[in-house]
Amino acid sequence: MAELAEQEDRNGPAEVQLDIAGMTCASCVHHVEKALEKVPGVDGADVNLALEKARVTFDPAVVGTTDFVRAVSQAGYQVRMDSVSFAVEGLEEAPVRDRAERALKAVSGVIRVKSNAAKGTLSVETARGVTERGVLLAALQGAGLSATLNSDDGAVDARLQEAHQAKVRLAVSIFFTLPLWAAM
Numbered sequence: 001m002a003e004l005a006e007q008e009d010r011n012g013p014a015e016v017q018l019d020i021a022g023m024t025c026a027s028c029v030h031h032v033e034k035a036l037e038k039v040p041g042v043d044g045a046d047v048n049l050a051l052e053k054a055r056v057t058f059d060p061a062v063v064g065t066t067d068f069v070r071a072v073s074q075a076g077y078q079v080r081m082d083s084v085s086f087a088v089e090g091l092e093e094a095p096v097r098d099r100a101e102r103a104l105k106a107v108s109g110v111i112r113v114k115s116n117a118a119k120g121t122l123s124v125e126t127a128r129g130v131t132e133r134g135v136l137l138a139a140l141q142g143a144g145l146s147a148t149l150n151s152d153d154g155a156v157d158a159r160l161q162e163a164h165q166a167k168v169r170l171a172v173s174i175f176f177t178l179p180l181w182a183a184m
């Protein structure tokens with residue numbers, strides 16, 4: 001699924017579906033589409049307000065998910081993320097850390113990788129629905145590292161969810177205030 005979501009085929013266009021938070025009206029859809037289409041290497045963006053999804057077609061030799069996350073955030077919206085953490089053997093050694101971080105950053109949908117040398121853990125933020133944990137684990141193992149999946153970390157997710165809900169509440173309250181206002 002993750003491999004299909006963002007193909008690493010360097011010879012043709014790729015497509016990725018992102019989870020977008022913060023869109024409350026039809027114009028938001030337009031803003032997000034424009035923001036994505038402005039990014040060099042993007043062929044097209046198709047945003048659905050109800051599903052809160054953006055489907056982006058792009059040239060994987062030129063751009064990737066990290067660029068889309070930045071563009072969406074600069075436009076005032078958020079790409080929903082997932083956070084996952086791994087325990088990696090030998091992570092207290094700098095060369096192991098470098099190797100692990102490089103291996104993970106090469107995986108489609110990976111936005112941020114943070115090592116905790118003292119704890120021997122790596123935390124990875126990925127665009128939601130784009131990268132499967134198994135693929136990340138395989139990337140670490142493929143780089144010759146011994147890694148295991150840690151328990152989930154939902155902190156990032158919760159933060160985004162909160163921001164989104166606050167914006168929806170604001171829009172709803174403005175909407176219900178309008179008739180009162182008109183009456184006055």
Ligand code: 9UX
Nearest residue numbers: 023024025026027028
């Ligand atoms: Mo979106 Mo609509 O940021 O009035 S709420 S354009």
